[in-house]
Amino acid sequence: MFVGIDVxxxxxxxxxxxxxxxxxxxxxxxxxxxxxxxAVEQEMREVYAAVVGVLRTLTGRLAEPVExxxxxxxxxGVWLVDAxxxxxxxxxxxxxxxxxELLDEWLADGTFEAVFRRTGSALFPGCPGPLLAWLDRHEPKALDAAAAAVYxxxxVFQRLTGAARAVTDVSDASMPFLDPRSRSYDDGVVELLxxxxxxxxxxxxGDPIxxxxxxxxxxxxxxxLANGPYDLPACALGAGVTAPGDGLLIVGTCLASLVATTELDLGGEPAGLYISTDRPGHWLRAMPAMVGTAALDWVLRTTGARHEELDDLLAAAPPxxxxxxxxxxFAPSGERAPFVEPRLRAQLLGVCLETRPADLxxxxxxxxxxxxxxxxxxxxLTGSLAVCGGGTRSLAWTGLLADVLGRPLRVVEGEVGARGAVLAAAARYGVPLDTxxxxxxxxxxxxxxxxAAYYAxxxxxxxxxxxxxRARARR
Known part of the structure; x- marks a missing residue:
């Protein structure tokens, strides 16, 4: 019996x-x-209590002990904890x-691009670099009181195990301080910020985790218990996306696009990040867009529609x-992939009195x-494409995505992130599983x-x- 936990x-x-x-x-x-x-915050006590609660209920249902x-x-994000x-x-x-506003400054003075050229990570307002700098300006006492700024x-790992010190993994550390070649922190980036x-x-x-x-x-x-990787690379593991060129689309709160690669290219427009994996020399080129199911949630809520009606609503409107x-x-922090525009906001175009909820x-x-x-x-992306996440529960939307993307979709159902967490833990402990x-x-x-031709x-x-x-957002 194996258990995967996805927070x-x-x-x-x-x-x-x-x-x-x-x-x-x-x-x-x-x-x-x-x-x-x-501002978007979460109470850590509530999050940890939820973890303990779901584990107690789950393990209480199992007939076999957890191996x-x-x-x-x-x-x-930034999760400030004591010792x-x-x-x-x-x-x-x-x-x-x-x-x-900090990101605007760094975009203007070249700091943003300098960080990307060193790490392959494009800063965005909700990543640890800008958030720690914001706290340093506005809430320095919180940083003074903390022993660590973790993910x-x-x-959760430190609390569940009682570990003496905070520890992360190379995947979480990838944004924004990790040198993807040495797999250690780049103090030059820390200084730049x-x-x-x-x-x-x-x-x-922790390398390995x-x-x-x-x-x-x-x-x-x-x-x-093994700690890591975080949810995006865990989903890639759980979906079997490890061969260079193959990709994964996670249709969740965050719309995350990941492509496995052995090539590290720090040129081009700074966007997304390179996520280090458990295998040195292998990365996930990640474009974790802020747009995702949260946008659909807002539209459904605003139109008074329910999630259970999604397939019928999609069928009621033409391509x-x-x-x-x-x-x-729709995110208050703008967009971060495949470009960074902190002030970009949603737009609804072509709406008139005849527009129906199904059209929206x-x-x-x-x-x-x-x-x-x-x-x-x-x-x-050059190879096959897997897809997972809450959005794939809608058959109609998944079919629409196949048409818009113009390619077959390998649908991986169930708790893909938890599945990947188990596979990572098995590799860490040397437990052989048929991946x-x-x-x-x-x-x-x-x-x-x-x-597909229409959507192209x-x-x-x-x-x-x-x-x-984007041009308007920069004015």
């Missing part, structure tokens, strides 16, 4: 798998996001937008959504699809040739509208 942005989940990779049981608990005036557990979770891993203040989420899963005097807050990097024994909260005492177009950049919903799904295509092209069986796709969805033209129009919107 998501809005939902904490734990899943149990047998040795052949069959998902046997899942427990989930929602966690609150406090969103106000560009091994793996941990993953949301990336970026025991307990919160100093609420966590600043990766969705937080308060540091956008979400690292806080004005954080040399806060260097001691950066957690140690850190391992420890559960102390008895949630998991039975003594259960082997092209009766002329309605949506640029789905389909236009949003199409707009998210266009954003995904943009990200995957920028990430260098091909664990990552077998549920089905393959082929695009419709006529609709729509994609070019999307890029034109986006260019004009």
């Amino acid at each position: 998501g942005t809005s939902l904490v989940k734990a899943a149990a798998f047998d040795r052949d990779g069959r998902q046997l049981a899942v427990e989930a608990r929602p966690v609150h996001l406090d969103v106000r005036h560009g 091994l557990a793996g941990l993953t979770g949301q990336g970026d 025991a891993g307990r919160p100093v203040r609420p966590a600043l989420s990766w969705m937080d937008g308060r540091a956008h 979400c899963k690292d806080m 004005g954080l040399t005097h806060r260097r001691g807050l950066l957690p140690a990097i 850190a391992a420890g024994e559960a102390g008895g909260e949630g998991l039975p005492a003594g259960t082997p 092209g959504s009766s002329g309605v177009r949506v640029l789905p950049y 919903v389909r236009a949003t799904c199409e707009g998210i699809g266009y954003a995904a295509r943009h990200c995957l092209e920028a990430a260098g 091909a069986a664990w990552t077998e796709p549920t089905r393959v969805i082929e695009p419709d040739p006529d609709r 033209k729509g994609y070019e129009e999307h890029l034109e509208l986006l260019a004009a919107a």
